[in-house]
Amino acid sequence: MKALKNIFSLLVAIAFNYQANAQSKVVNTVADQKSYWQISARGGYDFPLFQEDFQYIDYKGGLMGGISVNHYWKWIGIQADFDYIQNKPVTNIGDSTSYYTTGPNGLTNYPLDVVTQRTTLTRMFAGVGPSFKLQSKNNKLTAELALLGGMALINGGEILVEGKNSTLTPQNVPLTYHSGFDNEKALTGKAQARFNYFFTNSLGINVGAYYMNHFGVNESQKNQLLIDNGYLANNTNGGLYYGAMGTIQNPDINEGNPIFSNFKTESISRVYDGQGTNQREKIKLSSVGVFAGLTYRIMPKKQKPIVETKTVVTTPIVQRYNLQITAKDKYTKEVLPNTDVALKNSKGEVLKTGKTDAFGAVSFKDILADDYSIAGILNTVALDSASAKTGDFKNGETLRKEILYTDRNFIVTGKVFMCNTSTFLTGTNVILENNDKAFRKSTLSDSEGNFKFQMPEAGVYKLYSKKDNYFSQIEEITASNYNRDKSLFVKLEICAEETDCGKAINLKNILFDLDKFVIREDAKKELNKLVRFMQDNSLVKVELGSHTDSRGSAKYNLTLSQKRANASVAYIISQGIEKSRIAGKGYGESKLLNECADGVDCEEAQHQLNRRTEFKVICPK
CATH class of the missing domain: 2.60.40.10 (Immunoglobulins)
Structure with missing residues (x-):
């Protein structure tokens, strides 16, 4: 994956260098202005990166071929891919070695010729995903990146390695084996970088690289090579996935002809014993590849120019530019969204207006090179203005200016x-x-x-x-x-x-000292909220109610709550509220908010909930 990133970075660098050196007299073609289709064919070589535990089997690179279909809108598009890839299973056991320990006439270390039978591993992938491109000004050079997801069909890759000697009985000795894959379907991701160079407006060549990953591919349950060579019965349903250099106990294997029984090294095997023990594994298959091919770009049809038969009028091309203004705070350097910005000409006339976005920026596009002043206002406060001069504008570049908010508020x-x-x-x-x-x-x-x-x-x-x-x-x-x-x-x-009439609203933090009814300083802040409410609603009449918990006698609590209600009312009247607009009522313990009545054991927090001061708007009669 790191190699793929390096390749794409190189392609991007080449594309930008080519674009920077393009002659300024080249004008953009239709491909810069409209969407178009693109078809690419490729051939190359694939390098497998399979993550498996085989000690004597490996998978080598092979040829690949594919086709891509793209549709682009400006720099972003969608890509569909089809790839066909071949890899070959191989063994790292030498061509001639000594594994057989007993031969005719007592010979030991009898030499065996290594013979390999295999089926080619094939992978077919179809996927779709977004694609992105960078393009030179003259449209001849493009660098593309595609991220695709899809399905792959994986088949083959079975390998059987035998040692053979015509003087021995039996003549064939199995050395290692893997069952490969049997038309396995796997979710697959692919990242591809591609570089195109177009000789004409439509035809070009491409080179590139890719990384492909298949998510969990089951080993095959078929053992065709073992069956073909007489190691398993023809009616075997399969049960050997991988084995090397040892004895495998498997009821599906022909009696009298045990597999992997004549070797000196430790046995390695994965089998299914027919009784619930299944060592079949999901193999993580991935690979990288490089390719080259042809690309054909299907351009939109150009509109035919309208030709005047009598008079030909030519209009000079007037260069236009883009100006981006960013509003910032002078002291904190914070960007300022929702700032009103005005662009004025040298006469002070407002030509364009706009409001900065979430990043504090606003753009004025397609303007002529001229002397401008830039003004801004945030929440009725003017920002320090900036200016843009004719000589500040450059071809192909956006001119950027800042206006600063300097107010200390x-x-x-x-x-x-x-x-x-x-x-x-x-x-x-x-x-x-x-x-x-x-x-x-x-x-x-x-x-x-x-x-x-x-x-x-x-x-x-x-x-x-x-x-x-x-x-x-x-x-x-x-x-x-x-x-x-x-x-x-x-x-x-x-x-x-x-404040619907009759609805009780709790005044928080109206606290009294134990057995007291004098208004404390910390309670005045909350009562002042009620004062302000009554000032803002001059026709409203209010009842202020005081409640206690159940501790103490009901008569005492009723008297105490009435005194507290009266004290609260007196404070509110002292703040300028007419006496006729507010009444105080003590409820004692008559309106508990929970089950903490006389004789019920409750925690302090539960009693606190009942000790409260509320007000409600008195409903009109």
């Missing part, structure tokens, strides 16, 4: 959601304020709940939303917790809960 951005859901709230008034600095900004969330503010580098700010009949959470932002030189954006989410 942070940008607070985020979404408004309905609490405990993924539903965003549109058209919601989102407010960022700092009462100490008399700072207040507001904006409406867009169709996807998004909002955006600028926030100074110093101070503590509150972020909340305002929408009729919605109770908003309040986020507190301390600007000094952020470093403007490292971050421009402060990203937050806020949620609001719908």
Whole structure:
């Protein structure tokens, strides 16, 4: 695979070098502008990389042939391949050796002539997948890469190696054997790099290389060579996959003629004993190959030019260029999406406008070489402008310029959601304020709940939303917790809960000291959220309810909860809410949220759930 990558890298380098040296006067042909078909035939040599445990058998390279059909749209396309590959099984046992230990008249180390019988291993592959190309300006040179998947049919590769001596009985001694493969179908992947050179607009030559991998190919259960040579009965269903240099106990083997019984080295075998022990293996077959061939490109028909019979008018070719602008933050170097960009001519007239993408870039295409100024605005703040001069534009190159955001304010951005859901709230008034600095900004969330503010580098700010009949959470932002030189954006989410009349909404963190009903400082922050809700909804009337757990007597808990409710109401009235708009009610332990009633043993967390302060909008009569 590494060799294939190196080959493709070389082809790409050659293609780019050829393109760079192409004469500027050559114009692009139709192949650059429209899709086209391509057919390639090839022949070459395949080098197997089989991963198997055979000690005395190997598979050698062989011839291959194939055809490819491509359809391209610009630089990307689809390719279909068919390949036919042959490999030959061989043995590494020498032509003459001494394996037989006992011969006539007591002779030992009797020499045997090694004889090999085999069937050619054939592989047929059909697959399809994406293809990619690089192409020179004059279209004569292309480098292609294809990644294909498909099926392969694998057959043959059976090999039997025997030692023979005419004076011995029996004359044939089996040395090693593999059953090969019997029309096995395997999922297959192929990566191919190809280089084409076209002599004409259509006809060319190709050279290339490939890597092919078959995923798990079962060994054959047929033993035809063993049957043909009398080692197995004709009615044998198969059971020997691989064996070498030893005795194999197999009920399918003819009695009186045991295979692999006369050798000095250790036995190696894979068999099926007919009783459930099956040593058949999936062999990983892969190979690399090189090839050369012909390529034919089927070009689209050119439109015939319209010829005027009276007057021939020629229009001079005007060179046009592309300009790409990137918006960045000066201090953090962050790219800035959704920045409005305008391209102006030397008179200050706006010629083109655009908005930067997720990478902070926007492109203006097909423009003339001229003197331009480039302006940008992000969230009503102007970026430092840039300029493009006539001499900056180069043939065949995109001119790139940057505009910088230099404002020291942070940008607070985020979404408004309905609490405990993924539903965003549109058209919601989102407010960022700092009462100490008399700072207040507001904006409406867009169709996807998004909002955006600028926030100074110093101070503590509150972020909340305002929408009729919605109770908003309040986020507190301390600007000094952020470093403007490292971050421009402060990203937050806020949620609001719908206040249907009669629906109880829990006010979190309204805590009282044991047996006390004095409002603590930490409870005022949460009560202030209710104050703001009532200020924003001036016609709403609210009941504020206080609840206790079941510990203590019911009478005591009812009295304590009423005092706490009254204290909470008094604080809210002190913040400017009319007394007629809010009422306090103590429920004691009468509305427990769980089973922790009198006499029930509960943990502190369960009791805490019952100790709560809630409010609900009073339904109109």
